[in-house]
Amino acid sequence: xxxxxxxxxxxxxxxxxxxxxxxxxxxxxxxxxxxxxxxxxxxxxxxxxxxxxxxxxxxxxxxxxxxxxxxxxxxxxxxxxxxxxxxxxxxxxxxxxxxxxxxxxxxxxxxxxxxxxxxxxxxxxxxxxxxxxxxxxxxxxxxxxxxxxxxxxxxxxxxxxxxxxxxxxxxxxxxxxxxxxxxxxxxxxxxxxxxxxxxxxxxxxxxxxxxxxxxxxxxxxxxxxxxxxxxxxxxxxxxxxxxxxxxxxxxx
Numbered sequence: 001x002x003x004x005x006x007x008x009x010x011x012x013x014x015x016x017x018x019x020x021x022x023x024x025x026x027x028x029x030x031x032x033x034x035x036x037x038x039x040x041x042x043x044x045x046x047x048x049x050x051x052x053x054x055x056x057x058x059x060x061x062x063x064x065x066x067x068x069x070x071x072x073x074x075x076x077x078x079x080x081x082x083x084x085x086x087x088x089x090x091x092x093x094x095x096x097x098x099x100x101x102x103x104x105x106x107x108x109x110x111x112x113x114x115x116x117x118x119x120x121x122x123x124x125x126x127x128x129x130x131x132x133x134x135x136x137x138x139x140x141x142x143x144x145x146x147x148x149x150x151x152x153x154x155x156x157x158x159x160x161x162x163x164x165x166x167x168x169x170x171x172x173x174x175x176x177x178x179x180x181x182x183x184x185x186x187x188x189x190x191x192x193x194x195x196x197x198x199x200x201x202x203x204x205x206x207x208x209x210x211x212x213x214x215x216x217x218x219x220x221x222x223x224x225x226x227x228x229x230x231x232x233x234x235x236x237x238x239x240x241x242x243x244x245x246x247x248x249x250x251x252x
Contacts, residue, residue: 020045022040024156025226026039037085047089049074082098147184155225163229180225197245198242204220209240
């Protein structure tokens with residue numbers, strides 16, 4: 001009986017001693033003062049997120065069940081604050097990162113139609129509000145290259161719908177495919193040297209920002225889109241990690 005008991009304890013403890021591996025990149029969804037982090041592991045393990053305002057010094061934590069598909073929601077955060085976090089289990093840290101909270105409203109406001117130009121003079125001079133996308137001329141439309149299929153330009157297809165529903169209205173996207181194509185075209189503008197880029201060696205991420213339209217995007221080492229949106233905070237781009245690079249230094 002004693003031997004059988006020890007065997008059962010050994011069988012239960014062994015999987016916990018094995019190294020846990022992260023499958024893919026964790027996803028972060030921030031709505032107002034709540035942030036939901038989701039990730040997958042190759043085996044079932046505990047769930048823990050440690051976080052705080054000071055980088056490398058988490059002072060809060062949230063734990064969840066033993067599972068291979070993990071989800072943790074951080075609630076009652078302070079608005080307009082950058083939080084740093086580590087996620088994994090009680091035994092092992094699998095990923096570190098940061099996110100920026102928004103306003104206190106938990107439900108994002110519905111997209112609004114772009115405001116009308118204030119006068120005929122604005123039309124003549126070509127003044128546009130930051131959220132307004134001017135219609136392209138027929139000549140410009142013909143000159144713009146056709147984007148490759150969405151499966152070739154978007155990094156993780158299972159995340160596309162969520163990104164489109166949250167950020168598609170920022171760019172007047174008609175569909176998920178249109179949204180992904182716009183992100184691809186944004187990368188081509190960066191390749192042409194039209195907008196600034198940052199390369200982050202720590203996670204092999206290219207980040208691009210257009211100061212005029214406030215469009216921001218992140219891409220993986222393979223050039224596929226991770227996200228594409230308009231940050232609500234004016235200092236968002238300055239806080240992004242990485243070094244400024246020129247098109248000639250692109251790793252892909």
